[in-house]
Amino acid sequence: MTAPDSHLAGSHLTIDLAALADNYRTVVQKAPTAECAAVIKADAYGTGLEPSAQTLWDAGARTFFVAHPQEGAKTRALLPEATIYVLNGLVGDDSSAEFDYYRMNALRPVLGCREEVTLWQDYCADRGESLPCAIHFDTGMNRLGLSLADAEELSTARQQAKPAFALELIISHLVCADEPAHPKNREQLEKFRAVRRLFPDVRASLANSGGVFLGPDYHFDLCRPGIALYGGAVVDGAPSPMRVVATLKTRILATRTVAKGQTVSYGASETTRRDSRLAIVCLGYADGYLRSASSSDAKKGAKVSINGHPAPIIGRVTMDLIIVDVTDIPADKARRGDWAEFFGSQIALDDVAKAAGTISYELLTSLGLRALRNYL
Numbered sequence: 001m002t003a004p005d006s007h008l009a010g011s012h013l014t015i016d017l018a019a020l021a022d023n024y025r026t027v028v029q030k031a032p033t034a035e036c037a038a039v040i041k042a043d044a045y046g047t048g049l050e051p052s053a054q055t056l057w058d059a060g061a062r063t064f065f066v067a068h069p070q071e072g073a074k075t076r077a078l079l080p081e082a083t084i085y086v087l088n089g090l091v092g093d094d095s096s097a098e099f100d101y102y103r104m105n106a107l108r109p110v111l112g113c114r115e116e117v118t119l120w121q122d123y124c125a126d127r128g129e130s131l132p133c134a135i136h137f138d139t140g141m142n143r144l145g146l147s148l149a150d151a152e153e154l155s156t157a158r159q160q161a162k163p164a165f166a167l168e169l170i171i172s173h174l175v176c177a178d179e180p181a182h183p184k185n186r187e188q189l190e191k192f193r194a195v196r197r198l199f200p201d202v203r204a205s206l207a208n209s210g211g212v213f214l215g216p217d218y219h220f221d222l223c224r225p226g227i228a229l230y231g232g233a234v235v236d237g238a239p240s241p242m243r244v245v246a247t248l249k250t251r252i253l254a255t256r257t258v259a260k261g262q263t264v265s266y267g268a269s270e271t272t273r274r275d276s277r278l279a280i281v282c283l284g285y286a287d288g289y290l291r292s293a294s295s296s297d298a299k300k301g302a303k304v305s306i307n308g309h310p311a312p313i314i315g316r317v318t319m320d321l322i323i324v325d326v327t328d329i330p331a332d333k334a335r336r337g338d339w340a341e342f343f344g345s346q347i348a349l350d351d352v353a354k355a356a357g358t359i360s361y362e363l364l365t366s367l368g369l370r371a372l373r374n375y376l
């Protein structure tokens with residue numbers, strides 16, 4: 001038997017697809033000379049791959065980046081004409097099953113090390129098919145990406161003999177794009193320009209969300225925003241210029257009064273400093289809300305908003321429930337059945353992430369285990 005009513009879901013994650021489309025258009029305006037792709041890895045940052053990819057396509061996006069081939073295949077089923085790059089590239093050894101999967105789903109691997117370039121080269125040579133790919137060059141992350149020396153070698157080899165694959169794109173990734181004044185940005189830009197000079201006929205892509213806002217030098221041919229589309233801040237510590245896309249809320253299950261000097265939740269780590277009124281809400285870390293947003297006497301936690309009033313979490317976040325101190329909210333404005341917003345238009349996603357000692361990316365991609373998703 002299906003649940004009688006969506007009210008029975010503990011937490012509700014509302015995704016505003018119109019805001020997502022608006023955010024895409026905002027990024028397009030910021031980088032008018034480049035193509036603007038959309039990064040939709042990790043279930044489109046927890047917002048739902050299919051609805052978000054479709055919305056971004058309708059808003060004009062034609063190129064998409066995912067992390068895994070399976071995410072790429074899902075996107076392909078939805079968007080037969082999209083260009084789809086897989087950032088993690090080729091995971092396996094020389095098992096041609098993986099390469100066939102790329103070919104059949106028309107996915108383009110982003111090759112991130114020498115071995116992968118060789119594997120793709122051999123596969124294309126064997127098949128006699130010049131299949132498209134991108135190559136990632138490292139300019140300072142020390143994660144994936146070929147070195148500048150590799151770039152020189154590849155470029156020379158490419159002048160001598162055309163590779164078996166079709167090199168459609170070169171990329172690199174910024175490590176401090178959310179800190180506009182960080183010298184690393186310029187340093188990476190200069191290194192990427194040097195790589196680009198070696199592949200003058202190939203399209204180039206450097207900017208993630210933060211990079212788009214660093215200005216036109218960083219835009220090249222293709223931008224790759226992710227978090228900005230989903231409403232996250234692009235500059236560390238500054239309010240997000242984007243529209244709110246994701247709202248997480250749940251209902252108050254019960255309220256109680258607790259005398260001054262009582263401890264609240266597991267570990268007895270927070271004590272009421274006055275006679276208090278507490279609200280117990282239907283959301284916990286099993287829903288993907290972060291336990292590190294807990295509060296204690298030593299360190300305050302995240303806030304929620306109830307009927308427009310901010311209120312702090314008190315004590316530890318538990319698996320399925322959170323306790324909120326609603327003492328400062330009029331009693332008739334925080335009752336059983338009322339909604340508590342955990343982030344959205346009242347409580348900024350980035351503020352919650354900060355209180356939890358993390359970033360908006362982790363908060364968004366942690367959700368979705370249990371929340372009922374509604375799309376606007």
Ligand SMILES: *Cc1c(COP(=O)(O)O)cnc(C)c1O
Binds near residue numbers: 224
């Ligand atoms: C995730 C990712 C992006 C998108 O980054 P945002 O900061 O979310 O805009 C772009 N490029 C690469 C290589 C990535 O891994």
